[in-house]
Amino acid sequence: MLRFIIERLLTMIPILIVISIISFAIIQLPPGDYLTTYIIQLEASGDSVSQSEIEGLKQRYGLGQPMHVQYFKWISGVVVGDFGYSFEWNQPVNTLIWERLGLTLVVSISSLLLTWIVAFPIGVYSAVRQHSPGDYIATFVGFLGLSIPNFMLALILMYGGYRLFGMSIGGLFSPEFVDASWSWAKFVNMLSHLWIPMVVVGTAGTAGMIRIMRNNLLDELGKQYVVTARAKGLSTVKLIFKYPLRLALIPFVSTVGWLLPQLISGSAVVSVVLNLPTAGPLLLRALLGQDMYLAGSFTFLLATLTVIGTFISDLLLAAVDPRITYD
Amino acid sequence: MNKPVENNILEVRDLEVKFFSDEGTVNAANGVNFKVPAGKSIGIVGESGCGKTVTAYSVLQLLPSTGKITNGTIKYQANDGNVIDLTNLKSESRAMRRIRGGEISMIFQEPMTSFSPVHTICNQISEAIMLHQHLSKQKARLRAIEMLELVGIPNAKRRVDEYPFQFSGGMRQRAMIAMALACNPKILIADEPTTALDVTTQAQVLKLIQGIQDELNLSMILITHDLGVIAQMVDHVYIMYLGKVVESGSVYDIFDRAKHPYTRDLIQSIPKLHGARGERVTSIAGTVPSTYKLPKGCAFHARCSDMFGNICRTETPLPIEVGSDHYVSCFLHSREEGKNNARDAR
Numbered sequence: 153m154l155r156f157i158i159e160r161l162l163t164m165i166p167i168l169i170v171i172s173i174i175s176f177a178i179i180q181l182p183p184g185d186y187l188t189t190y191i192i193q194l195e196a197s198g199d200s201v202s203q204s205e206i207e208g209l210k211q212r213y214g215l216g217q218p219m220h221v222q223y224f225k226w227i228s229g230v231v232v233g234d235f236g237y238s239f240e241w242n243q244p245v246n247t248l249i250w251e252r253l254g255l256t257l258v259v260s261i262s263s264l265l266l267t268w269i270v271a272f273p274i275g276v277y278s279a280v281r282q283h284s285p286g287d288y289i290a291t292f293v294g295f296l297g298l299s300i301p302n303f304m305l306a307l308i309l310m311y312g313g314y315r316l317f318g319m320s321i322g323g324l325f326s327p328e329f330v331d332a333s334w335s336w337a338k339f340v341n342m343l344s345h346l347w348i349p350m351v352v353v354g355t356a357g358t359a360g361m362i363r364i365m366r367n368n369l370l371d372e373l374g375k376q377y378v379v380t381a382r383a384k385g386l387s388t389v390k391l392i393f394k395y396p397l398r399l400a401l402i403p404f405v406s407t408v409g410w411l412l413p414q415l416i417s418g419s420a421v422v423s424v425v426l427n428l429p430t431a432g433p434l435l436l437r438a439l440l441g442q443d444m445y446l447a448g449s450f451t452f453l454l455a456t457l458t459v460i461g462t463f464i465s466d467l468l469l470a471a472v473d474p475r476i477t478y479d
Numbered sequence: 480m481n482k483p484v485e486n487n488i489l490e491v492r493d494l495e496v497k498f499f500s501d502e503g504t505v506n507a508a509n510g511v512n513f514k515v516p517a518g519k520s521i522g523i524v525g526e527s528g529c530g531k532t533v534t535a536y537s538v539l540q541l542l543p544s545t546g547k548i549t550n551g552t553i554k555y556q557a558n559d560g561n562v563i564d565l566t567n568l569k570s571e572s573r574a575m576r577r578i579r580g581g582e583i584s585m586i587f588q589e590p591m592t593s594f595s596p597v598h599t600i601c602n603q604i605s606e607a608i609m610l611h612q613h614l615s616k617q618k619a620r621l622r623a624i625e626m627l628e629l630v631g632i633p634n635a636k637r638r639v640d641e642y643p644f645q646f647s648g649g650m651r652q653r654a655m656i657a658m659a660l661a662c663n664p665k666i667l668i669a670d671e672p673t674t675a676l677d678v679t680t681q682a683q684v685l686k687l688i689q690g691i692q693d694e695l696n697l698s699m700i701l702i703t704h705d706l707g708v709i710a711q712m713v714d715h716v717y718i719m720y721l722g723k724v725v726e727s728g729s730v731y732d733i734f735d736r737a738k739h740p741y742t743r744d745l746i747q748s749i750p751k752l753h754g755a756r757g758e759r760v761t762s763i764a765g766t767v768p769s770t771y772k773l774p775k776g777c778a779f780h781a782r783c784s785d786m787f788g789n790i791c792r793t794e795t796p797l798p799i800e801v802g803s804d805h806y807v808s809c810f811l812h813s814r815e816e817g818k819n820n821a822r823d824a825r
């Protein structure tokens with residue numbers, strides 16, 4: 153087992169290296185770089201830029217140098233935890249991203265939990281009581297949830313919240329906390345705002361998850377080992393929890409890994425609409441403005457999260473399914 | 480005859496089972512009759528799809544929700560001596576669950592899929608023991624090991640903690656037998672216990688079942704589509720065709736004095752070990768009719784080589800006693816018309 157973990161960890165290293173190269177290359181694809189955009193902007197607004205200043209910037213970031221030189225400048229910083237400098241914000245990338253990444257994880261993981269808490273029991277019920285009125289209702293509501301776009305749901309909730317309660321639903325904090333440093337009060341304030349993005353991001357996922365859970369469980373319920381367990385005299389509830397449910401969870405666990413990036417990218421649009429201080433909007437802006445270190449670091453960190461997620465789901469899978477061997 | 484259960488531990492009368500679905504109604508059992516004398520073993524034989532598994536599932540109330548027992552009684556002499564009609568018990572009732580696995584247990588057709596793949600053998604065997612005998616986990620585990628030793632699993636102490644996928648097919652079926660017998664049931668239903676195994680393993684497992692049946696004085700229902708398997712294993716044989724028992728009798732009656740054309744065809748189709756080289760195994764002509772729409776008259780008439788007249792097509796033959804405890808449902812042998820008909824037919 154330990155060997156398995158170490159081996160899996162080691163294979164992550166080349167994967168991450170490839171990912172870092174690809175993220176960096178993609179950001180470099182559009183013609184020009186931040187500096188050219190920046191100079192044009194400055195000149196357009198009538199400011200003059202001294203040649204020495206431009207040279208200094210170029211020197212500092214290796215702009216204009218071949219791509220691999222720029223890449224190595226960036227990656228050697230990343231290795232020691234320095235993700236470079238954001239041109240647009242005029243701040244180190246490090247000060248910009250961590251809080252946003254953290255909040256992204258908070259929103260994503262809490263939506264994921266909501267999804268599971270709601271979808272599991274409904275999916276199980278739908279499967280066990282297949283073709284019952286409850287099953288049909290769950291199916292109908294599920295399809296509704298699947299077919300409403302997230303941003304639409306966000307707009308509806310914002311409108312409803314404004315009309316009915318006169319409150320503006322947006323952001324993750326009340327205005328007085330936005331720039332405050334972290335405290336218990338700020339945390340509580342965040343929790344009170346969290347439910348909207350949770351509902352918005354989680355709805356489609358919940359609907360999909362209900363279908364998956366229902367189908368997985370239906371598959372398992374029809375299997376011979378369920379009859380064997382019934383023939384032993386187990387009660388239905390005990391039986392379902394011990395056998396088919398356990399097996400129906402296996403495909404679930406194996407997909408936990410790619411749920412994470414899906415949630416993060418899926419929540420980008422919602423974050424823009426709801427004005428959430430998460431990673432999505434910042435990444436979008438950085439990409440548009442060719443703010444390359446910021447964009448590159450973000451892409452790289454999200455990809456890293458995915459790799460870690462896959463690793464975790466591999467471990468979980470090995471834990472729930474004894475048929476998986478470690479070699 | 481009026482007393483339903485003489486010394487029969489189980490007596491099934493006129494059992495009818497139907498499956499209801501959008502495509503139509505499947506008539507899986509259409510009046511099955513058989514009885515299991517205490518301590519004896521009976522065999523139920525018939526081609527694939529004739530309703531053997533459905534009959535076995537009915538006894539234990541294991542039918543899926545689409546399947547319903549629409550008629551008949553299943554009288555079971557419980558441990559306390561009372562006779563219960565199992566069809567009156569709700570499938571998930573406490574009383575039914577106590578019988579299931581505790582008093583009547585079952586071995587299934589498919590050893591590969593009959594165990595949960597993610598629970599250890601120990602877990603799955605001791606579960607039944609803890610449930611019915613209220614033993615502690617440790618004691619149940621010891622009992623599981625003891626049972627595995629009984630069915631001839633080498634290294635049982637170690638292997639008990641393995642998963643089903645680490646067992647071969649034959650070993651899984653042995654483990655299945657161990658599981659079925661762990662709670663000292665009175666009746667064992669073995670549904671084609673060896674069909675999925677290779678010939679050598681088949682023989683070993685059958686021998687094991689027979690030995691255990693003798694030793695524990697079990698009553699047993701052995702289900703198979705292979706008449707050859709049954710000769711040395713059981714006392715009394717029931718031949719099923721399309722959800723009905725068409726002939727029943729002692730092993731000698733069936734093998735030496737078979738009366739029903741279907742039974743004779745079945746016997747013909749047993750591959751003979753010492754037969755002349757190159758001798759072809761005869762299989763029965765035609766296929767089993769659809770269970771959606773039962774044929775009128777005798778269910779077998781379309782395939783029957785002895786069919787002799789309109790009556791086979793229009794009327795349903797009733798069981799006739801043609802010898803002591805030897806019954807056949809065929810107009811060839813019906814008392815009044817049968818003899819004449821048979822003569823006419825020649």
Ligand SMILES: Nc1ncnc2c1ncn2[C@@H]1O[C@H](COP(=O)(O)OP(=O)(O)OP(=O)(O)O)[C@@H](O)[C@H]1O
Nearest residue numbers: 498505507526527528529530531532533543704770
């Ligand atoms: N769940 C079900 N839904 C609908 N029809 C079913 C179901 N289970 C069995 N049947 C039908 O009932 C009939 C009897 O099936 P059964 O499984 O009892 O046959 P069998 O004699 O055990 O055959 P085999 O030797 O193949 O195991 C068949 O026509 C089958 O198609």
Ligand SMILES: [Mg+2]
Nearest residue numbers: 531532588670
């Ligand atoms: Mg069967």
